[in-house]
Amino acid sequence: MRFVLDAGQRAFADSLDAMLTAAGTPSVVREWSRGEHGSGRALWSRIAEAGVFALTVPEEYGGLGAGPVELVVAFVELGRHAVPGPLVETVAATALLLGLDDPGPAERLLPTLTSGESTATLVPQQATFAPSRRPARSPTASRAWDVPPVAAPAESPGTSSTRTSHRPAESTHRTPLLEGQTLPAGARAPGPYALDADMADVRLTTPEPLTAPPGTTDLYLAPAVRAAEVHRSLDPARRLFRLPPGGELLASGPQVAGAAAHALATGRLATAAQALGVGLALLDRTVVHVGQRSQFGVPVGSFQAVKHRLADAKIALEFARAVLFGAALTMAAADVAAAKVTACEAAYTTARTALQLHGAIGYTAEYDLSLWLTKARALRTAWGGPRECRALVLSGGDRRW
Amino acid sequence: MDLAFTEEEEAFRTEAGAWLAAHVPGSPLPSLETAEGFAAHRAWEAELAAERWSVVNWPARYGGRETGLIGWLVFEEEYWAAGAPGRVGQNGISLLAPTLLDHGTEEQRARVLPPMATGEVVWAQAWSEPEAGSDLASLRSKAVRTDGGWRVSGQKTWSSRAAFADRAFGLFRSDPGAPKPHQGLTYLMFDLRAPGVTVRPIGRLDGKPAFAELFLDEVFVPDRDVIGEPGEGWRIAMSTAGNERGLMLRSPGRFLAAADRLRRLWRQQGSPPSAHDRVADALIGARAYQLFTYAAASRFLEGASLGPESSLNKVFWSEYDIALHETALDLLGDEGESADSDWAEGYVFSLAGPIYAGTNEIQRDIVAERLLGLPKGRR
Ligand SMILES: Cc1cc2nc3c(=O)[nH]c(=O)nc-3n(C[C@H](O)[C@H](O)[C@H](O)COP(=O)(O)OP(=O)(O)OC[C@H]3O[C@@H](n4cnc5c(N)ncnc54)[C@H](O)[C@@H]3O)c2cc1C
Numbered sequence: 074m075r076f077v078l079d080a081g082q083r084a085f086a087d088s089l090d091a092m093l094t095a096a097g098t099p100s101v102v103r104e105w106s107r108g109e110h111g112s113g114r115a116l117w118s119r120i121a122e123a124g125v126f127a128l129t130v131p132e133e134y135g136g137l138g139a140g141p142v143e144l145v146v147a148f149v150e151l152g153r154h155a156v157p158g159p160l161v162e163t164v165a166a167t168a169l170l171l172g173l174d175d176p177g178p179a180e181r182l183l184p185t186l187t188s189g190e191s192t193a194t195l196v197p198q199q200a201t202f203a204p205s206r207r208p209a210r211s212p213t214a215s216r217a218w219d220v221p222p223v224a225a226p227a228e229s230p231g232t233s234s235t236r237t238s239h240r241p242a243e244s245t246h247r248t249p250l251l252e253g254q255t256l257p258a259g260a261r262a263p264g265p266y267a268l269d270a271d272m273a274d275v276r277l278t279t280p281e282p283l284t285a286p287p288g289t290t291d292l293y294l295a296p297a298v299r300a301a302e303v304h305r306s307l308d309p310a311r312r313l314f315r316l317p318p319g320g321e322l323l324a325s326g327p328q329v330a331g332a333a334a335h336a337l338a339t340g341r342l343a344t345a346a347q348a349l350g351v352g353l354a355l356l357d358r359t360v361v362h363v364g365q366r367s368q369f370g371v372p373v374g375s376f377q378a379v380k381h382r383l384a385d386a387k388i389a390l391e392f393a394r395a396v397l398f399g400a401a402l403t404m405a406a407a408d409v410a411a412a413k414v415t416a417c418e419a420a421y422t423t424a425r426t427a428l429q430l431h432g433a434i435g436y437t438a439e440y441d442l443s444l445w446l447t448k449a450r451a452l453r454t455a456w457g458g459p460r461e462c463r464a465l466v467l468s469g470g471d472r473r474w
Numbered sequence: 475m476d477l478a479f480t481e482e483e484e485a486f487r488t489e490a491g492a493w494l495a496a497h498v499p500g501s502p503l504p505s506l507e508t509a510e511g512f513a514a515h516r517a518w519e520a521e522l523a524a525e526r527w528s529v530v531n532w533p534a535r536y537g538g539r540e541t542g543l544i545g546w547l548v549f550e551e552e553y554w555a556a557g558a559p560g561r562v563g564q565n566g567i568s569l570l571a572p573t574l575l576d577h578g579t580e581e582q583r584a585r586v587l588p589p590m591a592t593g594e595v596v597w598a599q600a601w602s603e604p605e606a607g608s609d610l611a612s613l614r615s616k617a618v619r620t621d622g623g624w625r626v627s628g629q630k631t632w633s634s635r636a637a638f639a640d641r642a643f644g645l646f647r648s649d650p651g652a653p654k655p656h657q658g659l660t661y662l663m664f665d666l667r668a669p670g671v672t673v674r675p676i677g678r679l680d681g682k683p684a685f686a687e688l689f690l691d692e693v694f695v696p697d698r699d700v701i702g703e704p705g706e707g708w709r710i711a712m713s714t715a716g717n718e719r720g721l722m723l724r725s726p727g728r729f730l731a732a733a734d735r736l737r738r739l740w741r742q743q744g745s746p747p748s749a750h751d752r753v754a755d756a757l758i759g760a761r762a763y764q765l766f767t768y769a770a771a772s773r774f775l776e777g778a779s780l781g782p783e784s785s786l787n788k789v790f791w792s793e794y795d796i797a798l799h800e801t802a803l804d805l806l807g808d809e810g811e812s813a814d815s816d817w818a819e820g821y822v823f824s825l826a827g828p829i830y831a832g833t834n835e836i837q838r839d840i841v842a843e844r845l846l847g848l849p850k851g852r853r
């Protein structure tokens with residue numbers, strides 16, 4: 074048991090940090106928010122050169138064969154610098170392609186995703202999530218993304234999906250429910266938007282709610298979307314789209330469900346890491362601000378009410394960091410869900426604190442702080458909001474935690 | 475980075491789990507904060523110690539198993555998961571022992587530690603005074619040089635378990651002329667039954683005598699009971715405080731077990747959705763505390779000192795503990811008012827968490843100033 078980053082992992086974080094600092098991400102974010110992707114694409118290439126999209130790709134596909142820990146290291150830095158774009162979605166799409174039994178789609182799409190020449194987005198399918206049946210006391214479950222059996226309460230009302238299906242004969246799939254959670258009748262599984270689908274070259278969609286066990290569904294390469302179809306997010310840099318139905322069928326059957334679950338765990342973990350980075354950046358900037366801003370003849374940071382809010386933010390972020398890396402090591406669904414809740418709540422609390430302690434400056438769009446403030450709110454619900462993630466934690470078997 | 479335990483540690487886990495399964499009392503012991511409960515808990519310490527389970531990370535010569543920090547964490551997980559009783563020797567084991575291991579003499583260690591490990595001598599911490607709480611350095615109880623030792627006088631208060639304990643350790647002003655309040659303090663150990671000591675038990679919220687006030691009138695303390703150099707008391711005590719707030723005071727195992735009990739309670743009550751998020755947060759919080767502690771232990775084993783980082787822990791676990799118990803009482807419905815459950819006992823105990831071991835306000839100051847580098851303000 075050695076639960077600290079090693080020197081190589083720390084050096085990787087430092088080099089990413091240095092590269093992103095030099096890149097001056099705030100102006101990239103602002104352009105991205107206006108739908109101008111040029112500077113973002115250029116930054117994307119540098120992030121790819123740094124190896125981020127190759128991290129979890131096996132060497133036979135030209136990847137680095139690293140693991141979720143390195144992925145978390147990278148996404149904390151991407152979050153700290155508020156890098157825009159379908160970053161999480163691209164690594165999740167990669168995970169989806171790698172999780173298929175059929176290597177065809179991966180062979181075709183992965184090389185350019187890994188090298189950064191192309192980008193991907195996808196709709197995270199909440200319905201594929203189910204508690205992992207990891208044996209108690211094993212801290213190192215390996216294939217936690219294996220689709221576990223899901224006990225959907227047969228008698229519960231309101232569990233059948235009313236989404237239009239491409240295959241009417243199977244249109245009564247039940248959305249697997251997590252313990253203590255009821256989806257209202259006709260509710261759509263959350264996460265219906267695909268981030269930055271107007272610029273993404275690869276748009277993956279699994280249009281059917283997944284049944285389990287074993288899930289069975291189709292994986293499509295969705296048709297292009299137009300920039301004008303954008304839905305505004307609370308975070309202007311997150312450009313949301315609905316993926317149109319149809320497109321090219323890439324894969325089909327239970328393998329897609331397993332791969333989608335793998336993608337979901339990966340995307341959720343990366344989102345949690347990004348959120349932690351957002352929170353850390355907000356804390357750093359606020360500490361600097363309250364050290365410089367004076368009122369009543371002293372820096373406002375010397376007031377205890379101010380200090381204590383920042384101390385609470387620090388505590389929340391440091392505990393979230395622990396949960397996040399723990400989840401990267403086990404990749405158990407409940408651990409990843411816990412990381413998502415903890416990191417996003419910590420980042421959001423920090424955002425509220427940062428806004429407050431910056432006073433009126435913090436409430437302006439022109440000040441860079443806003444780039445992180447809005448993201449903290451948006452990430453909270455992306456890839457599974459607090460309630461679903463908590464449900465997943467509770468529905469885990471009788472583990473030690 | 476990994477979370478895998480070594481084969482040795484796993485074997486130790488199995489061994490500890492098996493021993494505990496065979497020995498943990500079938501029904502809960504009476505409350506630690508009563509004379510009867512204190513005696514029962516002392517007997518349990520002796521049972522633990524007989525097979526060297528009371529202080530697993532200590533050197534073997536004092537009754538330990540030399541498991542190291544990770545072994546201790548593993549043991550704690552098994553201990554609390556087995557539903558074993560609260561530890562009456564806690565103050566001595568988690569506060570005095572590390573201090574003696576760092577600053578004591580070999581003679582002191584050999585004399586003090588073994589009977590502490592068996593529960594034969596239970597220790598109380600005599601730091602706080604009526605006028606010196608958060609501002610501990612303003613303490614006034616004094617130690618005056620005399621032949622072969624010191625004469626100690628003054629008043630200490632809030633000494634946990636002192637109502638039934640045997641000995642105490644604390645800080646005394648030995649040089650009233652020192653230029654700063656932190657200087658001229660001496661750290662020493664004394665007998666709670668020595669001539670000149672009066673112990674007045676104090677009832678906590680539920681009336682149980684969980685702590686006591688100590689009146690000291692010219693109590694003789696021999697030189698051999700001074701820890702470290704006279705006048706160096708503050709520095710030594712602060713290294714103890716690091717232990718108190720840091721790794722050893724509240725082990726993650728305790729909260730993991732409590733969160734698990736809470737989840738069972740929630741299910742027994744029909745999994746009410748109203749408590750859904752709070753129960754989930756209790757599980758997540760226990761996991762967070764476990765992992766944070768693993769990270770701290772890993773850094774510690776790499777040679778880092780705990781220092782101000784332990785203030786992060788202290789605020790976290792103390793607030794966590796209250797939230798967990800409040801959730802349990804709420805889940806119990808009408809029964810939540812009953813004082814007769816383990817949950818009620820735990821609740822009353824948890825309420826003190828943000829106050830003792832340095833209040834959370836003080837800990838937040840430490841986090842803000844020493845970890846975030848914010849400017850010092852008026853104290
Ligand atoms: C159950 C329990 C067990 C205890 N066990 C022991 C023991 O075994 N041995 C022992 O020596 N002591 C023990 N204590 C005492 C404990 O350490 C003190 O209560 C604690 O240090 C606070 O001191 P105080 O009670 O004098 O509060 P005060 O210091 O008077 O503080 C009162 C309030 O003011 C706040 N405050 C004070 N100064 C500041 C500041 N600078 N900034 C912001 N807020 C401030 C405090 O946070 C607190 O909220 C115990 C206490 C409890 C409740």
